[in-house]
Amino acid sequence: MPPLPLLPQVKTVLVDEDSAGQRLDNFLMRHLKGVPKTHVYRIIRSGEVRVNKGRASADSRVAAGDLVRLPPVRISERVAEKAEAMAQSITRDAPARDFPILFEDEHLIAIDKPSGVAVHGGSGVSFGVIEQLRMARPQAKFLELVHRLDRDTSGILLIAKKRSALTNLQDQFRERETGKTYLALVSGRWPANKKVLDKPLHKYLLTNKDGSEGERRVKVVAKDDPNGMPSVTLVKVRNTTSSSFTLLEVTIKTGRTHQIRVHLASEGFPIVGDDKYGDFDLNKTLLRAGKLPALKRMFLHAWRLQFNHPVTGERVELMAHLPSELETFSTHVAPTFP
Structure with missing residues (x-):
């Protein structure tokens, strides 16, 4: 044998x-x-x-x-044959695509990832940012994701061009030496004095009708829950309009799955357009253009990222402006939004 x-x-x-x-x-x-x-x-x-x-x-x-x-x-x-076939299929079928570059040198690339694009293939997604970038840059010897963003979240994403840079930057993320701030539009008027959300989170799987495991979900649990993972989110009101919407600057001190979405929703202020934890009736209304432009995605954007350059040690701060569809919507909600 x-x-x-x-x-x-x-x-x-x-x-x-x-x-x-x-x-x-x-x-x-x-x-x-x-x-x-x-x-x-x-x-x-x-x-x-x-x-x-x-x-x-x-x-x-x-x-x-x-x-x-x-x-x-x-x-x-x-299993080996299946894995090999899948890897070849992802590589072969991934279309070459470059993304808006926010920063690039010989050590790393920072791109502005659009909403709706996964960062990598797998789990029902044929290909993502990293596969498309590799196809667009066949001469690149090394391209690896430093971290990740949810598929429906837009904004700053780092890719390492050297293994030494990858290790250094991943160490910074693990040791929480980076600064990650998002822009999120929520339904309702956020209380200006609510600035720190310190709530443990627990991941679980939904059950399909046939009894099989379904999608992953996250919920807030009690402080003494043994399955709870410590999760801290800092919230700052950037702007508000009447009692309908509030634009928030959200800084995460821990990087849990769906952390921002679940923390904000748990306070009764779901992110506009969130199809998992949001206000589904409001989302349906906003899909259709009326007094406001149609909003067909979640209003969550990785806006600012701070880290130490993996070689020079210099502190780098990058910013990604709101995508046009979010800027258009926010301008109609309140002209003073960015």
Whole structure:
């Protein structure tokens, strides 16, 4: 009997916001499909799996920005063939596309990601920003995502052009040395004195009608909930119009899945256009142009990002103006909005 196919040699995986809070064993099973569960636990116990270069136990929880080392492991031939076919399909079918550049040097690129575009392929998405960028720049030897944004969120996204830059910037995100501020338009008049939202969040899966696992959702839980992940959001009122809408500057101190959306909605002020946690009746109304221009997306934009340059150490501040569709809508809501 021929030996089982071997996964590529040592691989390092960046923990994204969707995976933050998972147990290490569950995280590995998602990334090592086709590997027996007993083998997953063996490579954890042996120390072959490393989290941020250190050993970790199966029940330890990964955080956004963690770097997880995956050793070579053997998988079933069927899984190997499927993975190879998927990788080839994504690469082959991804259209070449450049995105608006906010900053670029020999170490990194900062782009202004449009809404509706995933940052990478997978989970029902054929291709994303990184695949399209690689096709547009075939001469580039190295292009990797430093962090991620939700598909429906627009704004600043960093891509590393060298592995040293990738590691340095990911360390900054993990150690919370970066500054990330978003613009969000919410329904209602936000209380100016409500400036800090310190509410633990818990991820869970909806159940489909057939009993299978559905979409991921996030909810606020009690401070003493063992499944709650500490989550802190800072809120500043940028502008308000009568009692209908408020434009907020939102700075996240932790990077949980859907953190801004859930925190704001939990206060009774959902983000306009949010199709998961929003005011669905209002969203339907805003889809149709009337007194206001139609709004066909969520009003959440990664507006400002601060970080230390991975080589010079100089503090860099980038800003991405509101996309035209959000600027048009906000101008009609209140002419003094940016």
